[in-house]
Amino acid sequence: RQALHRRPPPGPRPLNAPAPPIRATVDGLAVVRRRPADADPDRPAVLLVHGAMDRAASFGRVMRRLEDLDVVAYDRRGYAGSLGGGVAATLAEHAADAAAVAAWTGAATAVVVGHSLGGTIGLHLAASAPSWLVALGAFESPVPSLPGYTSEGGDVALEAAGRGGPPAAAETFYRMLVGDRTWERLRAADREVRLAEGQALVAELVDLRRPTGSPDLAAVHVPVVAGAGGASSPAWRASADALVERLSSARLVEITGAGHGAHLSHPDEFARYVRACVDGSGS
Numbered sequence: 431r432q433a434l435h436r437r438p439p440p441g442p443r444p445l446n447a448p449a450p451p452i453r454a455t456v457d458g459l460a461v462v463r464r465r466p467a468d469a470d471p472d473r474p475a476v477l478l479v480h481g482a483m484d485r486a487a488s489f490g491r492v493m494r495r496l497e498d499l500d501v502v503a504y505d506r507r508g509y510a511g512s513l514g515g516g517v518a519a520t521l522a523e524h525a526a527d528a529a530a531v532a533a534w535t536g537a538a539t540a541v542v543v544g545h546s547l548g549g550t551i552g553l554h555l556a557a558s559a560p561s562w563l564v565a566l567g568a569f570e571s572p573v574p575s576l577p578g579y580t581s582e583g584g585d586v587a588l589e590a591a592g593r594g595g596p597p598a599a600a601e602t603f604y605r606m607l608v609g610d611r612t613w614e615r616l617r618a619a620d621r622e623v624r625l626a627e628g629q630a631l632v633a634e635l636v637d638l639r640r641p642t643g644s645p646d647l648a649a650v651h652v653p654v655v656a657g658a659g660g661a662s663s664p665a666w667r668a669s670a671d672a673l674v675e676r677l678s679s680a681r682l683v684e685i686t687g688a689g690h691g692a693h694l695s696h697p698d699e700f701a702r703y704v705r706a707c708v709d710g711s712g713s
Contacts, residue, residue: 462493464496473708483603492697495697502532582665597626659692
């Protein structure tokens with residue numbers, strides 16, 4: 431177990447400023463990439479995969495702290511800038527999208543780092559054993575087949591969907607994530623986007639309940655770095671601990687003082703977690 435603590439207030443920023451973002455559309459997916467001009471071609475690209483009711487923009491501050499790496503994030507199908515690309519019916523389809531984005535980078539190898547459900551998608555991808563995937567990060571990622579799995583948030587969202595459809599599921603889930611005040615302060619246009627994301631949310635929560643929704647962990651052979659927040663709920667922390675116990679190739683990195691949204695609240699530490707995943711690749 432490795433712990434990442436907050437450092438003292440930083441001194442001057444490194445001379446190498448983050449590369450400007452490059453935006454593209456890949457098979458209906460909105461993609462953002464930061465690749466330094468002098469990027470080392472022998473180092474893997476890093477693909478960041480967001481969780482439920484999230485988007486690539488939530489990794490913005492983390493990406494700027496990885497200024498020496500080729501880093502890519504994208505809005506998963508059915509979310510934010512990828513709303514027009516339709517809805518993925520299964521987590522395996524989301525994994526195929528991640529593979530397509532990785533191929534678009536042209537990098538010979540890549541490390542995938544997923545937050546929450548994004549890590550579950552990464553595990554599905556790893557189970558298919560693509561030759562280019564050299565390591566995986568899964569930060570508090572749900573895997574229903576692991577002991578002690580609970581999904582209170584997902585259950586509540588699906589109950590809301592039964593009463594009011596996907597928009598109700600989206601609102602209920604978003605309020606649970608960030609609180610009523612944040613939801614009520616959203617601009618009308620932003621709220622409409624979030625409600626429209628309910629279709630993607632319901633599809634992935636339903637698939638997560640299926641036997642095939644859990645990734646085949648026996649087929650995961652790349653190094654895995656499970657992440658957890660030191661201040662996360664016991665259920666989220668348990669998901670990371672159980673993954674490490676199940677996978678002989680996995681180790682745990684804890685971000686001290688962080689909750690489930692560590693990529694937002696602790697970008698410096700989450701960036702170091704991403705670097706730990708890259709270091710774990712041996713590349």
